[in-house]
Amino acid sequence: xxxxxxxxxxxxxxLGGGLMRNDAIMVAGPAGSGKTTLGLEFLVNGIRxxxxxxxxxxxxxxxxxxxxxxxxxxxDLRKLESExxxxxICTSPDLITAAGKDGNxxxxxxxxxxxxxxxxxxxxxLEMFVDERQFRSEAYRLIMYLKRKGLTSLLAxxxxxxxxxxxxxxxxxxxxxxxxxIMFRFVEIKSEMKRAxxxxxxxxxxxxxxLREFTISSNGIKLASTFEGYEGVISxxxxxxxxxxxxxxxxxxxxxx
Ligand SMILES: Nc1ncnc2c1ncn2[C@@H]1O[C@H](COP(=O)(O)OP(=O)(O)OP(=O)(O)O)[C@@H](O)[C@H]1O
Ligand SMILES: [Mg+2]
Numbered sequence: 301x302x303x304x305x306x307x308x309x310x311x312x313x314x315l316g317g318g319l320m321r322n323d324a325i326m327v328a329g330p331a332g333s334g335k336t337t338l339g340l341e342f343l344v345n346g347i348r349x350x351x352x353x354x355x356x357x358x359x360x361x362x363x364x365x366x367x368x369x370x371x372x373x374x375x376d377l378r379k380l381e382s383e384x385x386x387x388x389i390c391t392s393p394d395l396i397t398a399a400g401k402d403g404n405x406x407x408x409x410x411x412x413x414x415x416x417x418x419x420x421x422x423x424x425x426l427e428m429f430v431d432e433r434q435f436r437s438e439a440y441r442l443i444m445y446l447k448r449k450g451l452t453s454l455l456a457x458x459x460x461x462x463x464x465x466x467x468x469x470x471x472x473x474x475x476x477x478x479x480x481x482i483m484f485r486f487v488e489i490k491s492e493m494k495r496a497x498x499x500x501x502x503x504x505x506x507x508x509x510x511l512r513e514f515t516i517s518s519n520g521i522k523l524a525s526t527f528e529g530y531e532g533v534i535s536x537x538x539x540x541x542x543x544x545x546x547x548x549x550x551x552x553x554x555x556x557x
Contacts, residue, residue, distance in 0.1 A: 304352065304417065304452040306338075307345025310523040314499060314508035319480065321452050323503070324443045326423075326475060328459040329484025334495060334516055335456040337373070338482075339419035340366075341520045342454055343386065344375045346417045352452075353385045354417035355409055357396075359425035363388045373520050384413055393429035397438050410449050418446060422456035423474065440477050459483075479503040485511075487533050496533060497523075 303318030312318045319325055319342075327335045343354035356377075358366065366388060367377045380386035387409050395405055409415065420426075423439060430438045446453045455478065459471050475481050481500040486493055498511040511533050513524040530538040540548075 304346070305350060306342050307349050308341065308521055308523065310512075311497075311521070314512065314523075315502065316505045316507050319452060320503070320505055322447055322450060323479035324446065324453045324455060324477070325480040325482060326455050326457050326478040327482045327484065328457040328471060328475075328500075330460055330486065331458060333484035333486065334497075334514070334521065335458075335484060336361075336366075336369075336421055337516055338484075338521055339421055339454050339456060340370050340373070340375060340377075343417055343419055344370075344377075344380070347380055347385045352416035353413045354419070355387045355389060355406070355413070355415045356419050356421065357389045357391070357406070358421045359391065359393045359429075360421065361390070363390055373518060387413055387415070393426045396426070396442065397430060404445060406445075406449075410451070415449075416451060417453075418451045419454045420456065422458060424456070424458040436473055436477070439474060443477055475501065485533075485536065487527070487536060487538055489527075489530065489538055496527065 302321050303312075303315075304321045304323075305312050305318035306315070327338055329335055340356065343356060346352040346354050356366065370377050377386060377388065381388070389406070389409060391405070410418075420442070426439065426442070427435050443453070443455070457471070457474060480502040483498050483500050485496045485498075487496050488494070495514050495516065496511050497514055499507045499509070510526045512526055515522050515524060527533045527538060529541050531541050532538045
C-alpha cells in the first residue's frame with residue numbers, strides 16, 4: 301500500500317488513489333476554508349477505515365474546542381483517544397523546534413499509539429514563533445523528522461486569498477519543501493460564495509488538474525462539480541468562457557424571437 305487514502309472517495313480519485321504514504325502535504329488556504337476539517341477527516345478516516353492511528357498537533361486551538369467542533373461532524377475524538385488510536389497535542393511551537401535538536405517531544409506520542417498520520421495545524425503559527433530567516437529550515441527539519449518516523453503528514457498553511465494572486469513568496473518557498481500542495485479557495489459564482497480545492501502539485505503521481513467545488517456539512521467534506529465553463533476560478537473572479545457566453549446569448553435571442 302503506497303497510498304494513504306483520505307477516505308473522501310472523489311478526492312482520493314483526484315489524487316490518483318490517495319495521498320502518497322510518508323509524504324508531506326501542504327494544505328494551503330484562507331481562514332475558514334476547511335483546512336482543519338480536512339485534517340481531522342483524514343485522521344478519523346485513517347483510524348476508522350484504514351487502521352492508521354493519528355496525531356493532531358496544534359498550536360492554536362484548545363483540545364476541548366477541537367473536540368466540540370469535531371463532534372458536529374460526528375467524530376468522537378475523545379473516544380478515539382481513549383482507545384489509544386488518536387492523540388491531540390496542544391503545545392507551543394518553540395517546544396517542537398527546540399526539542400528537534402535531540403529527541404523530539406513527539407517521539408513518545410508517535411511510539412505510544414504507533415501513529416502513521418499526523419496533522420500539523422498550522423505551519424503559519426510555527427512561523428510566528430521562529431525567526432523569519434530560520435523558518436524555512438525549521439519547517440524543513442520538522443518535515444524530515446516526520447518522514448523519518450514514517451508518518452504521512454498534512455501541514456496546514458494559511459495563505460491569504462488575494463485577487464489574482466494565489467501564492468506569496470513564503471508560500472512558494474514552502475511549497476518546495478513539501479511533496480504535495482493542496483489549495484483551498486473561496487470563489488464567487490453568480491453571487492454565491494463557493495468553496496473550491498485543487499491539487500497544485502503532487503510528486504510521483506498523476507493527479508487531477510481541475511479545480512473542484514466542495515462543501516462542508518455535518519458529514520464532513522464532500523466534492524461537487526468541476527467549474528466547467530468558468531474561467532478565472534483560480535484568480536477568484538470566474539466568468540463564463542466566451543463560447544458559452546456566446547451560446548447563451550444565441551439561446552436568449554432565439555427565445556425572444
Ligand atoms: N458542522 C458543520 N456543518 C456545516 N459547515 C461547517 C460545520 N462545521 C464547520 N463548518 C464550516 O467549516 C468552516 C470552518 O472550516 P475549518 O475550521 O476547517 O477552516 P480552516 O481553514 O481550518 O480555518 P482557520 O484558518 O480559521 O483555522 C466554518 O466556517 C463553517 O463554514
Ligand atoms: Mg483551522
